[in-house]
Amino acid sequence: MIATLDVTNSYISIGCMDRDREIFLERISTNLKKTDLEYAVDLLQTFAVRKTEISEVEGCVLSSVVPALTSVISASVRRVFGSAPYVVRADRQDLVPIWIDQPENLGANLLADAAGALLLAPPPLIFIDFGTATTLGVIGPEGAYRGGVILPGVHSALNALLGNTSQIPNTAPGTVLTTLGKNSQESLTGGLTFGNAGMADRIIDLCEDELGMKTTHVATGRHAKRILPYLTHEVIEDEFLALKGLSRLYYHEKGGRR
Numbered sequence: 565m566i567a568t569l570d571v572t573n574s575y576i577s578i579g580c581m582d583r584d585r586e587i588f589l590e591r592i593s594t595n596l597k598k599t600d601l602e603y604a605v606d607l608l609q610t611f612a613v614r615k616t617e618i619s620e621v622e623g624c625v626l627s628s629v630v631p632a633l634t635s636v637i638s639a640s641v642r643r644v645f646g647s648a649p650y651v652v653r654a655d656r657q658d659l660v661p662i663w664i665d666q667p668e669n670l671g672a673n674l675l676a677d678a679a680g681a682l683l684l685a686p687p688p689l690i691f692i693d694f695g696t697a698t699t700l701g702v703i704g705p706e707g708a709y710r711g712g713v714i715l716p717g718v719h720s721a722l723n724a725l726l727g728n729t730s731q732i733p734n735t736a737p738g739t740v741l742t743t744l745g746k747n748s749q750e751s752l753t754g755g756l757t758f759g760n761a762g763m764a765d766r767i768i769d770l771c772e773d774e775l776g777m778k779t780t781h782v783a784t785g786r787h788a789k790r791i792l793p794y795l796t797h798e799v800i801e802d803e804f805l806a807l808k809g810l811s812r813l814y815y816h817e818k819g820g821r822r
Contacts, residue, residue, distance in 0.1 A: 567607075567621050567645065568810040570673060571628035571637055574696040574719065575786075578610045579807040580621070583815065584683060586804040588614045591786070596632055600639035607644045624649040625814035627672035627806070652676065652813050659816045661708035670709070673806060674701055677784065678709050680809030684800055685780040690771055691805070692764055694785035696720060700764070702771050702779070710775070713767055718756055718787045725752070760787070761794035768797050 565587060570577040576594055580587040590610050598606075611618055624641045626649040628634040634651065641649045654662050654670035660678050662670055673693070678701055681691040688705045692698070694717065701712035716724065743758060745751030772779055781797050784805035792799050802808070 565620060565622065566811060566814055567624040567641070567649075568807045568814075569624065569626045569628075569637060569641070569649065570676065570806050570810065571626070571630050571633055572673060572696050573630055576637070577806065578607065579804070579810075580611075580614070580616055581804075581807055581811040583811060584808060586807060587616060589804055589807060590614065594630060594633070596630075598636070600636050600643060603637055603640035604643040607640060618644060621645055623647065623814065623818070625652060625810045626650065627652045627676050627810060629671045629673055650814050650817055652810065657813060657817065659813055660703075661706070663704070663708045664711050671699075674699060674709070674712070676806040676809035676813065677701060678703055678809065679812045680784075680802070680805040680807070681782040682707060683808055683812065684782050684802060684805070687779075688775060688777055689780040689782060690768055692768075692781070692783040692785075692788075692799070693806070694718065694760070694783065694787035694791055698760065698764070698785075700767050700771065702775060704775065705777065712771075715763070717785075718760060718791070722752070722756060757790060758794055760791045764791065765796050 565580055565582040568579040568581055574594055575591045577591050579589040592606050624645050638649055652672045654675045655668040677691045677693050681689055687703045687707045689703050692700050696717050697714050698717045699714050702710045704710045740750050741753055742750055743754050745754050781799040783792055783799045783801050788801055792801055
């Protein structure tokens with residue numbers, strides 16, 4: 565089995581995969597001030613909590629959209645697993661063709677999502693990641709990543725409102741979900757939930773119009789379960805999407821091409 569690490573601006577997904585079989589997925593907060601030793605402790609504690617033996621891990625694959633942490637996390641991986649991780653880059657792989665102007669600038673998380681989505685459904689398809697940012701990527705009928713859109717995620721939008729609007733409160737668990745909000749919390753919860761669902765629906769339609777064909781839809785991300793019930797499109801949800809993609813990329817790179 566392998567360890568998978570997906571580093572984003574808000575959190576780091578720590579997972580363990582055995583080929584396509586997920587063993588666990590946990591998340592810790594991203595902290596630019598932490599040292600490689602501190603992240604090594606986080607890794608050790610995560611595997612201990614999930615009762616998974618470090619000695620059984622044959623390798624590690626890392627995707628990162630936080631350049632300042634890539635070398636730090638790589639060093640922590642060497643401390644824990646005894647070898648450097650395979651660091652995913654879109655322009656240094658041949659599993660998923662990248663048909664955009666500058667493949668080297670494609671986020672590793674988008675590549676991982678694309679590789680994972682192609683495990684779940686045949687192309688053409690659209691994958692949606694409701695994470696720190698909400699991202700939608702389009703994979704054409706030939707299996708190539710064609711492009712996509714990036715916009716603020718649920719928490720990013722909420723934090724922008726909280727930071728720039730004096731009378732809007734933070735959302736609370738259990739807040740009533742309605743479009744007829746009777747107070748600021750209900751109004752904000754309804755806006756974020758239905759707004760993101762409507763946005764995803766509309767962009768799916770626009771992507772399919774531009775592609776010229778209908779697609780299968782796949783979604784992931786920590787906010788997916790909150791948003792997906794209110795989409796009008798059918799969507800396959802998989803919280804392990806990026807980890808499955810990272811596993812594919814790792815084994816393809818190491819010679820077990822799939």
